[in-house]
Amino acid sequence: MRLFSLILNYCTLSFIGFLLLLSSCKENDNPPVSDFKPTPYEIEIPYAFPTKLNIPADNPMTVEGVALGRYLFYDGRLSGRTHPDSLMSCSSCHIQQNNFEPGIDNPHFVGGFVHGLNGQQTHHVVLPLINLVWNSSGYGWNGSFFPDNENPNFRNIEDIVRASVLAPDEMYGDTNRVKALFQSLDGYPELFFKAFGSQTITFKNIEKAIAQFVRSFVSADAKIDRYLKGEVQLSQSELNGFILFTTEEGADCFHCHGGFGNPLFTTHLFYNNGKDTIFDDPLDRFAITNDPMHKGAYKAPTLRNISLSGPYMHDGRFSTLDEVINFYSHHVKLSEQVDPLMHHVLRGGVQLTPSEKADLKAFIATLHDENFLTNPAYSKPEKFPDED
Amino acid sequence: MHKITWAGIISILLIISACQKTDEPATFGQIAFEVHHEVDGENLNTDALIYTNGAGNRYMVTEIHWFISNLTLIGADGSHTEMMESSEENIFYIDTDIEESWHIKANKPIPAGRYSGLRFTFGLDKTLNKSHRFVNPPESFMFWPTYLGGGYHYMKLNGKWINTLGKNEPFNFHLGIGQEYYEAGKTNEDFYVFGRSDNYEHCEGYLPPENLSPVIAFIHNNFTIELPLDFEVKSGQTTQLDLVMQVEKWFNSRELYDHDQWGGAIMQQQAAMEMGCRNGVEAFHLRRSN
Incomplete structure (x- = not known):
């Protein structure tokens, strides 16, 4: 009996070791670090616009980060769900042709008043996503997200992404489920590697990618x-x-x-x-x-x-x-x-x-600014990475 | 023996080092100003309806945003020392809501010696007051519309007063470039279309509307004042002084400024801005920091 117990323990340990090895192998699936060469994304300052940009030091904009953020911004699985009735992404309410707002004639949100997946209406109406890289005074109608907030979870666009995924009146999601879902989707881990140097998807990197994409929205051609x-x-x-x-x-x-x-x-x-x-x-x-x-x-x-x-x-x-x-x-x-x-x-x-x-x-x-509303760089991708 | 030798060498080096300092004494120091906003000798208490001006208006101040430029120290011998390396840098934005803006420091060594005062421009003079000089906030939020002369507000002093009806009425005591408007009876020579005045240089890249505006001239309301104070800048030390804006004096120093007369907005009332600026000459003083 004791021997059996010992063997069982040994087997259990071996199994755990095997799982760890698998896990470690998965980490090692990452391409060599030398392959991680993101390209800096430069925002061209329009005439008379401010030169100071609100880009957090820990999330510099890259071409790869913006490209990944574009997929995530439009991918309804950002809600952490796959059922067609449960899909929701940033673009569900922030529609490019409506100045990245829902639009007063939105067929899903009557009068432009949006509600989350559970039907609860948001406390305030939606603000446009436009030239936000030049906002350092606080995001939201009351400015609750601002750079020097003592609460590190309420500082910038990255935090708004997380809050929107979690909020009951928005996606009502779970960050662990969201990152696990995207980890399982073909093509996304590779894009995360290109943007952040790791195929292991973290919610922090999801926040960063979407924030980079939103910061790329520039309207200066009216x-x-x-x-x-x-x-x-x-x-x-x-x-x-x-x-x-x-x-x-x-x-x-x-x-x-x-x-x-x-x-x-x-x-x-x-x-x-x-x-x-x-x-x-x-x-x-x-x-x-x-x-x-x-x-x-x-x-x-x-x-x-x-x-x-x-x-x-x-x-x-x-x-x-x-x-x-x-x-x-x-x-x-x-x-x-x-x-x-x-x-x-x-x-x-x-x-x-x-x-x-x-x-x-x-x-x-x-x-x-019609060019802003139709700029293909800000539009929905023709297909998502796992649809290739 | 070795110890004695080393001690000797070190002593000689120290003496040489000391001699070098004596031979080339530091002849420069530094100067810094802390800006204070006061009413009746006390620190400004914003959003408090506790003040009364000379015209009898009970009033409160919500915020003051302003520019000071061309800061120059006046030597006891009458010489002038610019505070900054260049005139472009010699512009400071001060904001009652932004504590960092209350500190002004020279960006170059200031010759040690005795001084008799400070000279500065309230606002921006004609040379400095160009549109798009500042593209970043908060300075960019001070822009003065091109139709009204372009450039920047010299000052936004916002608040409320109790008007003759007993109502709490907002006022925007905003100073900047004034306008002279076309009036019947003036000759054609007096009239020239907006944008063709000597202020056109403000508006680079801007196409002014023709035959539209009754504005016939712009008036630069900025003023330069000298504040007397004997002080010394010592070698290797920073002299700290207080630059005080006495807020009440904008309304009652040389003339009585009555909010009930001028109303809540004066950007298009040159007479009100002129009166404000005449009073403003008396609205500052300099003192040693405590």
Whole structure:
């Protein structure tokens, strides 16, 4: 009996040893380290854009990383599931032709309000993924992901990827299951090696690849960009709108939404723009800073491709740009927290006339960048690695 | 014997080393400024409706963002020493929300000796105030629209005051290039279309609209002031001074600035900006750091 037990133990140990050997062999399936030669991915700085980029030191952009991120961004198995009803990826809500937003006429998300795999609606509406490599002030409507956050899990786009996979109102996934699934898919381990030097897929590298791909999204080819470079002239109505946009006695959009000196068309900062007088959203800017003056404050999103970005405001209360312009023109509300930049508040807004509203809208249309919306580099791959 | 010999050699080397220091004494030191924002002699308390200006407006300040440039030390003998290696570097952005911006330090050795004050430009002068000089935030967020003259805000001082209706009204005390607008009665010679003024140089790459704007001229509102203070820069040491903005003086030093008169926005009100700048000349002082 004792001998049998000894033999059993020996066999067990041998089996474990065999498994370890197999595991070790699998690690050794990696091509030689000398084959890992990623190509740096250079972001060309558009005219007048910032030169400082928000790229974490531990995730430099590479051609291979961006290419891998493109597959992952679009692969519905990012949810960790394979059943057709359970597929979800970044691209489920961030649709290129809709400025990487769901779009107000999205057939799955009524009115552009998105929900996760379990049907739960997200707390705020989706923000566009556009020129994010130039945002160092915080991602999200309240800026909860920012580079010097004491919580290392809430700092950058990489962390948003993880949060989106885990969130009940998004993919409601499990990071271990996700990485195991991609490990089992032909072609992916090789792409991970090319991007990160190891065929063993980690969720950290999944985060990094998607973040690299998202950082590659650059919109800088709208009519306004060509105008600022002196290549085209704006129409009379567009010029009138530009002047309204950039003057205090006009619509005064520029302090928060940029202009000639800030072609991002956002400061990426947070303002209480006078939408409400009672502030009970647990996820406003106050939730991050704990400063009572930040109650009801949210990010000023970029106005690039804004005509595709509805529904508007953090809670999607406005469906059209006309409603937004009418709000800023006549319905701004006074509160203790309203930002000082809303200096027209006691008049209810900037009081634009119908023709001024039309001019302002005409100018905003010059921020439409069709090349960004159709750039094949940002589009869904024709097929995924395991479909080769 | 060996010990004595080595001790002797080391002693001689030390003496030589000491002699060398004596022969070539350090003649340069350093200077640094810490910027303070104060109201009525106390540190600025932002977002607190506790101040009253000379015109009787109760007010609060939310934030102050501003540029200071061309910092030059005035020697006791009347000589001038630029703080920075180049004028391009001699521009500083200061922000009440960004503590690092409160520290200004020369980037070159400052000759040791006695000094009698500091001269600087509030904002940016005509030469420095070019659009797209700064492409990175937060400086880029200070851009001044081309239609209004281009370049950058000299200062954004944002807050609220209690207006005559007892309402908490926002104000944007923003200073930068002012505009002169076309008025009936002026001669054709007075009128020239926006973008054709001497400020056109600000707008490189920008095609100004023709026959559109009533702006006939731009006015550079920046000003240069000298703050007197006797101080010494000692060899090998850093002299630390405080540069203080007395916020209340923007509204009540030479003239009374009344928010009820000028309202919440003045970028297109040259008279208000002019008054602000006339007051601003008195809004700074220099003192030794504690």
